[in-house]
Each structure stands twice: as C-alpha cells, then as structure tokens.
Amino acid sequence: MTSKKVIVVFGATGAQGGSVARAILENKKFAVRALTRDVTRPKALELRDLGAEVVKGDLNDKASIEAAFQGAYGAFVVTNFWDHLSKEKEVCQGKMVADAAKRLGLKHVVYSGLENVKRLSGGKLEVPHFDGKGEVEEYFWSIGVPMTSVRLAAYFENFLTLWKPAKASDGDYYTLALPMGDIPMDGISVADVGGVVSSIFNSPEEFFGKAVGLSAEALTVQQYADVLSKSLGKEVRDAKITPEAYEKLGFPAAEEMANMCRFYRMRPDRDVKLTHRLNPKVKSFSQFLAENKGALKGI
Structure with missing residues (x-):
C-alpha cells in the first residue's frame, strides 16, 4: 500500500488550522502533520487521536519549520497578526516559511492570504493585518513556490x-x-475554511498560482x-x-x-459560487x- 502524501498544517490547534486539519483527515486522501507550539494541548491531543501526526513548530523558529517540512508534499500556512500586532513580523515569518517551502521542494502550498490594501490603494489606506499577508503572497509567487492563496x-x-x-x-x-x-x-x-482548502489540495492544477476569494x-x-x-x-x-x-x-x-x-x-473579489462548489456544506x-x-x- 502506498503511503499517503503528507500535508503540514500550521496553527493546527487554532480556528483556521484546526478546521483544515480536520477536513483533510476526513478526506482521507492525505496524511496530516499538525504543527503547534504546544503538542500537549487538548486540541493537539484530539488531532492525534483523529490520526494526525502532531509535531512542535513555531513561526519564530526556522529550524522547527524546516524539520516539519521534511518529506512533506504540501502545507497549509496561516500566520496570526493579532499574536504580535506587527506587520513586519508577519511578513518576516511568512517569507521564512516561503523560503523553507522552496528549499525543501513542497509541491503545493495553500496560504491564508489577503490583499495588500496599501499597494492597491496607492498608499491611501493601510490595513496592516491585510497588507502583510499581501506582501507574503507576492513573495511566495515571486520565488516560484506552487502556491494558492485563500482570501x-x-x-x-x-x-x-x-x-x-x-x-x-x-x-x-x-x-x-x-x-x-x-x-x-x-x-x-472560519469553521468552513477546511472543506474549501481540502478541495483545493485535491485539484492542484486548477488552483496553482491563483488567489481564491472565499x-x-x-x-x-x-x-x-x-x-x-x-x-x-x-x-x-x-x-x-x-x-x-x-x-x-x-x-x-x-x-x-x-x-x-x-x-x-x-x-474585493470574493466568489460565493466557487466557495460553495469547493465546500457544499458552507x-x-x-x-x-x-x-x-x-x-x-x-x-
């Protein structure tokens, strides 16, 4: 029996990451490597009981991210601006993950992105928790990582x-x-994001290099x-x-x-019809x- 391809799920004990980890586990096409800062948390143990491999990973620790990516097919990446309230830190974390994905040859990354509002508005509007993710989106694509952004x-x-x-x-x-x-x-x-991301991993060719507005x-x-x-x-x-x-x-x-x-x-572009196609239970x-x-x- 061929072993399943592994998808690394960031923030697996959080709202977005938890939804994605569960949906991929239910899908049964891929194996889940759940990334969390504390592998002893009840939510981490729940994921392990559901069949996930739970590993310690921290966006401030490059070595832990590279270790998590070893042998993986893909990753769902989410960063949390509200953890530290710093756009610069979020960009730094995102670029580090992108570099690691490139170096370790991940075949498909789904990134929880958003628009770079400052750039799109010609500097008239600043929304730091959007803008940083927009910069990271651009960086992923610029270095050639096969990435789909879900906005x-x-x-x-x-x-x-x-x-x-x-x-x-x-x-x-x-x-x-x-x-x-x-x-x-x-x-x-947020609970419905997992079903969408799981469907995107099932159809990589359709979504490589695209931003999907949910x-x-x-x-x-x-x-x-x-x-x-x-x-x-x-x-x-x-x-x-x-x-x-x-x-x-x-x-x-x-x-x-x-x-x-x-x-x-x-x-901004958010596609209700596509969202329902990707997750009919939304x-x-x-x-x-x-x-x-x-x-x-x-x-």
Missing part, C-alpha cells in the same frame, strides 16, 4: 465578539455598528441585523455609523477596522447563528 471574507465569528449587537441607549433595541453603508459585505465562518454570502449591514433579529428574537438595527466615526471609537485597532471596511466597500449567516446561539446569550 477569507469577514468572519461570521466576529459577530459573536467584536461586532456583537449593542443595546441602544435610547430604546429597547440593539444596534449593529459596521461602517459599510448600504454596500454588501462578504462573510464566512465567501458564504454577501449581506448589507441591515440584512445582517435582520438575521440577528430573527435569531435573537430582539430588534437589531443598522447603527449607520460612518468609517470616520468608527475610527474614533477609541478601541485598539478601531482605525484599522475602519480602513478594512473602506476596503470592503470597494467589493453555512449561511443564519445557519451559523443557529449553531452558535449560546454565544449570544445575555443580549
């Missing part, structure tokens, strides 16, 4: 935390503050509010906040989030909320 839409999960509806001060209703105006915003659950659906802020109203049984309205007002809200990254929404207003916002009702209790 996620806004996470539905953000509606459970950062974008949770807030009680209005002047009435018995809630508001949803997202500076999108009437322009639809693409969204997807979206379950695109809704206006009022439409998101309507779905939340139905799910919660409480009225949620669009706060109709502008990017200018949003960036003055004062929380860390408020300006960055405002610029992200300014970029989203330009309708959830709508309504289905996502039905599965996560407990997270919004107390509203």
